[in-house]
Amino acid sequence: MPDQVEESSFSTRDTPAPLVDLAKITTRPSNRRRFLAQASALATFLAGCMRSKPEHEHEHEHGDTTSSGKVAEHSPQNPDSRTDTTLRHAMPTSSGTASTRGGGNIAFHRFDPVLPPVSSSRTTRLHFTAREVPIRVREDTVVAAWTFEGDIPGPIVHVRQGDTVEFTLTNAGSIPHSMDFHAAQLDPKVAFRSVLPGRSLSFTYKPKYSGAFLYHCGTAPVLMHMGSGMFGALIVDPPTPLRRAKEFVLVQNEFYLGPPHDGVAPFDYTKMLATLPDLFAFNGRPGQYQTAPIHVKRGDLVRFYVVNAGPTHPCAFHVVGEQFDTVYLGAPPGNAIHGVQTFEVTAGGGMIFEMQADIPGEFVFVNHAFGHGQKGAIGVLVVEE
Ligand SMILES: [Cu+2]
Numbered sequence: 001m002p003d004q005v006e007e008s009s010f011s012t013r014d015t016p017a018p019l020v021d022l023a024k025i026t027t028r029p030s031n032r033r034r035f036l037a038q039a040s041a042l043a044t045f046l047a048g049c050m051r052s053k054p055e056h057e058h059e060h061e062h063g064d065t066t067s068s069g070k071v072a073e074h075s076p077q078n079p080d081s082r083t084d085t086t087l088r089h090a091m092p093t094s095s096g097t098a099s100t101r102g103g104g105n106i107a108f109h110r111f112d113p114v115l116p117p118v119s120s121s122r123t124t125r126l127h128f129t130a131r132e133v134p135i136r137v138r139e140d141t142v143v144a145a146w147t148f149e150g151d152i153p154g155p156i157v158h159v160r161q162g163d164t165v166e167f168t169l170t171n172a173g174s175i176p177h178s179m180d181f182h183a184a185q186l187d188p189k190v191a192f193r194s195v196l197p198g199r200s201l202s203f204t205y206k207p208k209y210s211g212a213f214l215y216h217c218g219t220a221p222v223l224m225h226m227g228s229g230m231f232g233a234l235i236v237d238p239p240t241p242l243r244r245a246k247e248f249v250l251v252q253n254e255f256y257l258g259p260p261h262d263g264v265a266p267f268d269y270t271k272m273l274a275t276l277p278d279l280f281a282f283n284g285r286p287g288q289y290q291t292a293p294i295h296v297k298r299g300d301l302v303r304f305y306v307v308n309a310g311p312t313h314p315c316a317f318h319v320v321g322e323q324f325d326t327v328y329l330g331a332p333p334g335n336a337i338h339g340v341q342t343f344e345v346t347a348g349g350g351m352i353f354e355m356q357a358d359i360p361g362e363f364v365f366v367n368h369a370f371g372h373g374q375k376g377a378i379g380v381l382v383v384e385e
Contacts, residue, residue, distance in 0.1 A: 094258055095228040096144045096266035097174050099132045103142030103263030106134050110292050111151070111283035115247035115305065116158050118237055123164040126157060130169060130177035130195070130217070130230070134264045137285050143257060144266040145229040146173065146217070152284035153251040153309065154215070154232030161210045161236050168202040171195040177225065180218035182348070183207040183234050194219045209331045210238035212249075212305040212350030221269070223311050227256060228267040229284070231309035233350065238332050245301040245354065248294055252345070252367065252377055253309040255279040255286070275312045279376045280367065286376025293362070293380035300357045302381065304365070310347030315377065317353060318342040318368040321361065328352040342368050357383040 128148045135145045135152055148154030159165060169179045176194035184205040186192070191203040207213075216222075217230030233251050256271035257278050271278070279286045296302055308315045318341060327343050329335040332352055337343075345351050360383045367377035 092175065092224060093269040094144075094266035095132070095146055095224070096258075096261060096264065097132050099174065100134050100144030100266070101262045101264055103134050103136070103260070106136045106142050108136040108139065108285070110288050111153070111285060113248040113250060113283055113289070113294060115235060115249050116156055118158045118160060122160070122162075123166060124157070124159050125166045127168045127170065128154065128179065130171045130173050132173045132175075135229070135284070137255070137279075137281065138287075141257075141279075142260070142264045143229070143255065144264045146177070146225060146267075147229050148179075148215075148217075148232055152229040152231075152253070154230070156232065156249050157215075157234040159207060159234070159236055161208070161238055162206055164204060164206055166202070166204050168200055169195055170200040171197050173197055176219050177217050177230065178219045179215060181205065181213065181215045181234060182350075183209075183211075183213035183215070183236055188218070192218045207234075207236045210236045211328070211330050211332065212236075212307050212352055214251075214307050214309055214348055214350055216309065223272050224267070224269050226309060226311040227254070227269070227272045229253075233305065233307040235305050240333070242303070242332060243301060245303040246296045246357075247303045247305065249305045249307070250282040250365075250379075251284070251307045251309055252280065252282055252315045253284065254311065254313055255281065255376075272311065277313070277372075277375060280313075280372045281376045282379055287378055289365075289379025289381075293382045295382045295384060296357050297384050298357060298360050300383075302355050302357050304353040305350065306345050306353060307350035308345040308347050312347055313372060314347060314369065315345045315372070316342050316368040317345055317351075318366055319355060319381065320364040320366065321359075322355050322363050324353045324355050326354040328354075357381075359383060360385045 130148060131150045132146050133150050134142050136142045137152070145152050167179065171177050174197055176196055178192055178194045180188065180192040184191070185208060186203060186205055193201070195201045213234045213236060215232050215234050217225035219225050231251065231253065233249050235249065254277035256268050257265040258268040259265070282289060306315060306317050324340040326336050326338055327340045329337065329351060343351065363381045363383065365379050365381055366373040
């Protein structure tokens with residue numbers, strides 16, 4: 001059955017490449033006449049663009065799909081997905097919007113790291129809403145988040161290899177957003193294209209491989225949308241399930257924050273480009289599993305699904321006082337390595353770490369790139385007697 005893409009929305013569209021090369025326009029006095037002629041040509045070209053491509057026409061072009069899953073010829077292209085097109089698009093430089101102000105009454109909640117059970121149905125229907133909301137990520141910090149389903153990270157999704165995932169994104173935000181599933185194989189210009197505020201987009205796919213996968217907003221600038229909280233984890237089980245274990249999902253991300261307004265700190269795009277984060281976190285709250293650790297019992301097999309949302313830095317995952325009996329680099333149960341102290345999960349990647357909890361105690365799990373661990377990518381696994 002072919003994958004399908006449907007929409008109940010309008011879509012953004014690429015801007016035309018300029019026909020006049022600005023770099024060739026010179027202001028040297030000896031070429032003054034040529035400069036004036038070129039400037040006149042540029043003005044004529046720009047005026048033509050404004051007449052021939054009014055904004056409302058872009059917004060009203062549909063990308064309908066046929067019943068066979070093919071996309072009609074007049075389908076819009078999405079320049080936003082997988083490419084950071086900051087140079088061609090007007091872009092926000094901070095995540096603060098009218099809906100992300102007023103942090104005083106926002107309560108803190110711990111993000112539950114437990115992997116939810118897989119559904120008995122072979123079809124998983126997901127309907128995510130993109131929302132711009134303030135989130136308290138620490139006692140003293142509320143951020144102007146862009147989210148899937150109102151949290152950082154978005155919901156943990158658990159399916160099997162070969163299941164059908166029917167996905168709909170509704171945009172309840174104030175700017176375009178989109179969805180890029182790393183577990184999917186789809187034409188990104190169609191399925192992962194931007195959805196305007198108030199609109200929805202649906203598509204269907206079947207995960208080809210098992211593993212720990214990232215999903216994220218792919219709207220330009222991708223760095224800004226991922227950096228402001230639009231990401232999550234989708235876990236795909238192999239056809240023959242892995243051994244029974246206590247299973248936890250850890251999604252690492254970085255925070256780049258500006259000065260707070262009305263108690264809410266906006267995400268700062270200039271800082272994201274400089275790649276020196278203020279904070280790191282597992283599951284959106286720096287150090288939350290130090291304050292409220294993860295508990296297992298002696299004898300449990302513990303399985304961490306570590307997904308790195310970045311947007312930029314790696315996660316050198318390590319458990320102090322333990323070793324990983326098995327690390328699945330991808331597509332479990334294949335690609336397993338054994339007796340591992342630390343392994344790096346790159347930005348945009350996900351891996352599965354297993355350890356036998358046969359010694360009681362408190363075991364710190366950490367991004368062993370310690371500048372990152374110190375900023376919040378750290379927690380505690382308590383192995384009870
Ligand atoms: Cu977005």
